[in-house]
Amino acid sequence: MPRRVARVLLDSPLPQLDRLFDYAIPEELAGDARPGVRVRVPLRTAGRVVDGYLVETIEGDDGERPLSDLDSVVSPVPVLPASLYALARAAADRAAGSAGDILRLAIPKRMVRAEKTALAAGTPATPIVSAAARAAAGAALAAFPGLERAIDAGERLALEAPPHPAQTASGRGVGAWAVLMASAAARTLAQGRSAIIAVPDHRDQDQITLALADLVAEEAVVAVDARQSTPARYSAFLRTLADVPCIVVGNRSAVYAPAHDVGLLMIWDDGDPLLSEPLTPGVHARDAALIRRELEGGSLVFVGHTRTTDVERLVALGWVRDLPAARRASPRVVLSAVREGESRSARVPSSAFTAARTALEHGPVLVQVARPGYAPTLVCARCRHPARCAHCGGPLHARAHGVVPVCGWCGRRAGDWACSECEATSVRMASSGSERTADELGRAFAGVRVVVADGEHPVLRVDSRPALVVATRGAEPIAEGGYRAVILLDGERMLQAEDLRIGESCLRWWSNAAALAAPGAPVHLVGVEGPVARALATWTQPAYARAELAERAPLRMPPTVRVATIEGPRRGVEEAIASVRETVPELDDLAVLGPLPRDEGVRALLRFDYGLGTRVADALRAAVIAHALRARKAAKGRHPAARNTLRVRVDVPDLDL
Numbered sequence: 001m002p003r004r005v006a007r008v009l010l011d012s013p014l015p016q017l018d019r020l021f022d023y024a025i026p027e028e029l030a031g032d033a034r035p036g037v038r039v040r041v042p043l044r045t046a047g048r049v050v051d052g053y054l055v056e057t058i059e060g061d062d063g064e065r066p067l068s069d070l071d072s073v074v075s076p077v078p079v080l081p082a083s084l085y086a087l088a089r090a091a092a093d094r095a096a097g098s099a100g101d102i103l104r105l106a107i108p109k110r111m112v113r114a115e116k117t118a119l120a121a122g123t124p125a126t127p128i129v130s131a132a133a134r135a136a137a138g139a140a141l142a143a144f145p146g147l148e149r150a151i152d153a154g155e156r157l158a159l160e161a162p163p164h165p166a167q168t169a170s171g172r173g174v175g176a177w178a179v180l181m182a183s184a185a186a187r188t189l190a191q192g193r194s195a196i197i198a199v200p201d202h203r204d205q206d207q208i209t210l211a212l213a214d215l216v217a218e219e220a221v222v223a224v225d226a227r228q229s230t231p232a233r234y235s236a237f238l239r240t241l242a243d244v245p246c247i248v249v250g251n252r253s254a255v256y257a258p259a260h261d262v263g264l265l266m267i268w269d270d271g272d273p274l275l276s277e278p279l280t281p282g283v284h285a286r287d288a289a290l291i292r293r294e295l296e297g298g299s300l301v302f303v304g305h306t307r308t309t310d311v312e313r314l315v316a317l318g319w320v321r322d323l324p325a326a327r328r329a330s331p332r333v334v335l336s337a338v339r340e341g342e343s344r345s346a347r348v349p350s351s352a353f354t355a356a357r358t359a360l361e362h363g364p365v366l367v368q369v370a371r372p373g374y375a376p377t378l379v380c381a382r383c384r385h386p387a388r389c390a391h392c393g394g395p396l397h398a399r400a401h402g403v404v405p406v407c408g409w410c411g412r413r414a415g416d417w418a419c420s421e422c423e424a425t426s427v428r429m430a431s432s433g434s435e436r437t438a439d440e441l442g443r444a445f446a447g448v449r450v451v452v453a454d455g456e457h458p459v460l461r462v463d464s465r466p467a468l469v470v471a472t473r474g475a476e477p478i479a480e481g482g483y484r485a486v487i488l489l490d491g492e493r494m495l496q497a498e499d500l501r502i503g504e505s506c507l508r509w510w511s512n513a514a515a516l517a518a519p520g521a522p523v524h525l526v527g528v529e530g531p532v533a534r535a536l537a538t539w540t541q542p543a544y545a546r547a548e549l550a551e552r553a554p555l556r557m558p559p560t561v562r563v564a565t566i567e568g569p570r571r572g573v574e575e576a577i578a579s580v581r582e583t584v585p586e587l588d589d590l591a592v593l594g595p596l597p598r599d600e601g602v603r604a605l606l607r608f609d610y611g612l613g614t615r616v617a618d619a620l621r622a623a624v625i626a627h628a629l630r631a632r633k634a635a636k637g638r639h640p641a642a643r644n645t646l647r648v649r650v651d652v653p654d655l656d657l
């Protein structure tokens with residue numbers, strides 16, 4: 001007799017199980033076994049029952065194949081729509097990973113009580129956007145002529161965010177970029193379609209939420225972020241499954257939200273490393289958004305104060321359109337250098353010092369520094385050799401001047417320290433952190449309120465009263481009405497980091513800080529020259545990205561080419577490289593860098609053109625599966641579960657061996 005067959009994706013980290021398995025649907029489960037539900041199925045090779053998702057059903061199977069029956073349906077809620085599975089499958093295939101790994105990021109853990117509450121509540125009401133809100137959104141979008149038509153046409157766009165603060169109707173300060181993105185989302189919701197906004201962290205998310213509060217009802221906004229409890233996150237996920245439009249605001253995982261009829265997907269500041277997924281298979285939110293747009297349609301918009309080389313490459317190819325503003329605005333950036341007669345060791349030149357003193361008469365002043373703490377690093381006072389712990393070799397730190405140094409690794413006090421190079425017994429501070437900078441500026445500006453904002457002292461907002469706000473990069477608070485001056489310190493030290501994208505990163509840090517300044521307020525970049533400084537001073541970040549691409553292309557550095565890392569035992573890495581070369585003979589002799597020793601094994605880099613991406617990813621995935629099967633076979637009888645030790649990651653940001 002014909003039977004119904006369930007095709008199930010197992011929730012397993014084993015790469016060899018990343019495919020659909022067929023199970024017969026017993027009669028007692030026929031009513032609940034629908035596509036998208038969670039199920040439990042027997043796995044013969046493991047002799048146990050495992051979790052999975054019912055992806056699809058086959059009607060009218062001939063019944064001749066011997067199939068195991070579904071064990072149970074865990075929940076009647078279809079948490080895996082066909083569109084989400086297609087997105088997870090496509091993203092995993094591009095990254096040589098498993099669809100199950102993507103779904104673990106996209107679908108929260110099941111919470112029974114939250115699920116029952118959502119089922120009892122029924123379908124939420126369709127959100128309504130008032131005429132006044134539509135008019136306000138239209139006024140904000142009018143700053144970019146043609147933006148509304150481009151969104152309606154489902155285009156891929158890149159926008160330069162307005163670099164100045166704004167105020168909500170309730171008087172709360174937010175970035176003008178947040179108002180722009182909230183307006184686009186509200187307009188999309190008014191047309192009966194959903195919008196998704198992905199941002200790096202909770203600070204950005206709070207600004208978007210405040211901007212949306214002026215335009216749409218609170219019930220229309222669905223938050224997705226790591227701050228939520230597991231039940232709250234699962235409830236939010238269930239809300240996105242409803243056939244009612246909404247606005248999803250969250251971190252990198254928000255790009256996978258199964259919202260109803262997505263008409264707009266926006267990403268803020270795609271160069272922020274927080275949008276890069278650290279867990280396997282490591283798909284960047286930008287790449288997942290591009291894949292989703294190709295699968296589902298709708299408009300995709302990248303917004304930022306700077307332009308990453310990744311987005312600029314797409315603009316150069318014509319894949320993404322650069323849409324300029326009607327009137328281009330830019331902060332007043334000053335390149336501050338040490339004047340004649342000043343000490344070369346002066347950390348704050350007289351021009352920046354004078355600007356800060358003048359600005360403090362009217363409101364807060366932001367001082368951006370590279371590192372938190374008092375003195376992040378210590379060196380020998382005589383030979384300048386880094387001060388290291390005699391017990392473990394870790395770096396020594398000091399919380400304040402005259403305090404006994406402490407090891408940053410083992411925590412031991414180094415009261416009897418001696419230099420390993422010259423045997424001197426005194427140390428000096430090699431750099432100043434946020435706390436030491438606050439101490440120094442507090443003495444220089446006696447009587448002025450000093451606020452420290454860093455990882456240990458998080459500050460989200462400051463009022464409009466005069467204050468010196470010393471913040472590390474990325475931790476700058478929002479000032480009501482904007483900062484009256486911005487001083488960017490330690491720029492030369494930031495640029496010395498061993499990172500292919502350090503120029504991009506510095507330009508992004510400085511541009512984001514400059515955008516916090518009030519209109520017309522000076523922004524002083526201290527002690528930096530060269531292309532990055534000129535790009536900030538002229539506010540031509542896309543041109544800097546184009547120049548970076550031109551320099552990287554002859555050297556075959558990302559993102560002009562794609563780069564994959566292969567890490568594990570030497571034999572496994574070499575076999576994987578050989579397999580890829582056999583499958584993709586077009587790879588040139590310089591495609592592989594390494595393998596070099598790394599941790600317990602070796603690591604190699606594989607560079608390849610975008611046109612070869614599908615074949616390379618398939619070959620890498622096949623190599624991982626083959627290695628896992630060999631490892632399991634070799635460990636059979638000795639270890640119940642062999643661990644795959646060959647790891648592959650595609651689209652790493654730089655060539656770091």
